[in-house]
Amino acid sequence: MLDFSFYSPTYFAFGKNSESRVGELAQRFGATKVLLHYGQGSVIRSGLLDRVEESLQEAGIETVRLGGVVPNPEASKVYEGIELSRREGVDFIIGVGGGSACDSAKAIAVGVPYDGDFWDFYKGEKKVECALPIATVITLAATGTEGSNSSVITHVENNRSKWSIRSDLVRPVFSILNPELTFTLPPYQTACGITDMIAHIMERYLTNTEGVELTDSMCLAVMKTIVHQGAIAMKNPRDYYARANLMWAGTVAHNDSLGMDREQDWSSHKLEHELSALYGVAHGAGLAVMMPAFMTYQIGHNPKRMARFASEVFDVEPSDDLTAMSEEGISRFRTYLKSIGMPLTLRDMAVPEEDIPLLASRIQMNNGDLFGFYRPLNRQQIEEVYRLAY
Numbered sequence: 032m033l034d035f036s037f038y039s040p041t042y043f044a045f046g047k048n049s050e051s052r053v054g055e056l057a058q059r060f061g062a063t064k065v066l067l068h069y070g071q072g073s074v075i076r077s078g079l080l081d082r083v084e085e086s087l088q089e090a091g092i093e094t095v096r097l098g099g100v101v102p103n104p105e106a107s108k109v110y111e112g113i114e115l116s117r118r119e120g121v122d123f124i125i126g127v128g129g130g131s132a133c134d135s136a137k138a139i140a141v142g143v144p145y146d147g148d149f150w151d152f153y154k155g156e157k158k159v160e161c162a163l164p165i166a167t168v169i170t171l172a173a174t175g176t177e178g179s180n181s182s183v184i185t186h187v188e189n190n191r192s193k194w195s196i197r198s199d200l201v202r203p204v205f206s207i208l209n210p211e212l213t214f215t216l217p218p219y220q221t222a223c224g225i226t227d228m229i230a231h232i233m234e235r236y237l238t239n240t241e242g243v244e245l246t247d248s249m250c251l252a253v254m255k256t257i258v259h260q261g262a263i264a265m266k267n268p269r270d271y272y273a274r275a276n277l278m279w280a281g282t283v284a285h286n287d288s289l290g291m292d293r294e295q296d297w298s299s300h301k302l303e304h305e306l307s308a309l310y311g312v313a314h315g316a317g318l319a320v321m322m323p324a325f326m327t328y329q330i331g332h333n334p335k336r337m338a339r340f341a342s343e344v345f346d347v348e349p350s351d352d353l354t355a356m357s358e359e360g361i362s363r364f365r366t367y368l369k370s371i372g373m374p375l376t377l378r379d380m381a382v383p384e385e386d387i388p389l390l391a392s393r394i395q396m397n398n399g400d401l402f403g404f405y406r407p408l409n410r411q412q413i414e415e416v417y418r419l420a421y
Contacts, residue, residue, distance in 0.1 A: 054090030062123035130174025173224030175285025223315025235290035319373035
């Protein structure tokens, strides 16, 4: 087990009608003028944005609206939000919606007090040292942004992939989690969220760090819960308890309580980011393709770890043949992903086979001349994983 420091200051208001507490909590955390940042209209059509704004105004807090965040949020909207916030004297940012709106809100929050280009943080050239306070009102159980220290943005103009920051200064000071807000999600979005949550845990579970039995067991238990409750939610979207378990699992999966004691990998995410950047595929759908391919490619590295996943999450019968157990576990995982409507191959997402060398060439090496940490890959091996996914 590695030494670690864990700081998770977010106040969570969980449950029915919890969005009515936005004004009270924003006032508690010092807001006087709030930027409400959201996506492409669903929070308006549902009346959620009006309810949030009314709660803030009843608390004596002014509001400014900025919508239009797209899936795989783009830097252009962040620049717009920074300019608007400075002009209006905003001192607090609230992301309302899914992970894209909230990640974009985080980027605005670090950009407003910074004299330079906010993209400096995402390129890794500058460290975040100051940010406006951030809060979230979540409408999708998926990204865990409501409790995480990360944000991912795409810079289309610079032909950049999805790049990220990690800083405790972008952990929300409070987050509103009402499972009922997820009842009307399209099934595809629910399935993408389920996949993303599992991936957030798997990136932490696949580690070379020893002596992490507690968090290994927690990782496996949360993944099994997501698989079980996800199947219920797909069949009955208005099952409150299934939605509630998924919503809290999404938070636990990515607030780093499952990964602080270990070296983490994040290869599946980085492999997927290129698919979202180049083809606009949904993040969860891309993960449904890349995660099993990466796991299959890595079976030989530590069959015992993969076999335990197979046994405890997908009920594969224990055997002395750990490789066979691992293969069966991945097969059952793929069957599950198919059952909830996820694609399984790059062909399913209309990614041209001839683009595989381009995808591999765009991967940013993060371990010297290699990629990843579980079993580091060179450029040729990255291409082999993409071909396995095809």
